[in-house]
Amino acid sequence: MNSFDSSIETYLSSLHFGYLAAKTIEVIADLYTFKGLVLIPLLWWMWFQPDERREWRREMVLTTLFSGLLALLVGRLLAHWLPFRARPVFSGELHLHFAGHVIEDAQLSNWSSFPSDHAMLWMAVATGIFLVWRGIGVLAILYVVLVICLPRAYLGFHYPTDLLAGALVGAGITYLMTRDAIRVRCATPALRWMERYPGPSAMLAFIVCLELATQFDELRMLTGSVIKHL
Template sequence: MNIFDSSIETYLSHIHFGPFVTKSIEVVADLYSFKGLILVPILLWIWFQPHPRLAWRRQIVLATFASGLVALFVGRLLTHVLPFRVRPIYNPELHLQFATTSTHDAALTNWSSFPSDHAMLWMAIATGIFIVWRGIGALAIIYTLLVVCLPRAYLGFHYPTDLLVGAAVGVVITVLMTRDAIRVRYSVPLLRWIERCPAPAATLGFILCVELVTQFDELRKVAGGLLKHL
């Protein structure tokens, strides 16, 4: 472990709050309500809010959703192709005692720490919000750093570099996906289809929002269960 990760994780592991605060931090880190259920509705607000540049804003919203999907895919892909990195809380060589009591999650034990898919996905979404709505977008970025990323470092689920690299990749993905030369190729035809077929578009949009908020966890569990039986 590099000195940057070591110094920060050592410092965080020595910060122990009371049981109520620690449990609250665990809940914030675990529940979808404090991640996607905060950021995704902001995109829906932007979509429906009247504005002189409504068509452009809706293109950016579509591009942001697309960026989130790409970020989620890239994050999961990198955890499989890059060298496995044990999460701080499961690394006995660190000799650190983290505040969390959630130390027996088999999924996390077998899931590489680098990079953080949480940071990648939600920073990608926050960046898209920032492109459309600077003030709220800045708050969305700060929220992602403090509420989504920081608790995962504090609880020992990720090293700081896991989160920083994941966040950086998420930002780059959204910046690329929202560039005019790339965005218009898929968002303009998709927006036309949405205007032409609002009923199926709204239905699929709702399903997409639900799955993005939950980071496709249930679908992944179903797919994993099927693969084990095949």
């Protein structure tokens, strides 16, 4: 355990604001309302904004969605391939008591802490927003840091380096994907298809955004349950 992680987690575990505050932080960390249902609607707002740069903005929105999907996939693969790292709340070597109760105990204890897929996914989305709207994008990045990432460190779900690494990789994925050479190749054909088939494309966009907002949790649970009983 490096001193950077241990010192921050030791400090955070010493902060106890009472039952109600701890429960509030727990709810914020767990509910989709405070994650995808804040950031994904901003992408829809960007999509329908009318001005002379509408096509470029829509390309950026599509590429940001692609980046979020890629970031979530990369996060899951890295957590599977890299050496297993127990989450702070389950780490016996820290001897710390974190506020609140552990949510999804079995799932969290069996899933590596590094890197944070939450930080990777939502920083990827926030970076896409920032590249289109600087002011709102700064607020989106601050939101990811303060509302999505910080509670997960406070509750012992992740070490700071899990969150930092995830955020950097997520931001890097979006930055690369939105470069002209890549963005045009990925987004322009999709945009032309959406203009040609507005009904099916709107339906598909709704499904993709819903699954992204919920981080495919129900699909993963369903898949895991089917595999378990095969």
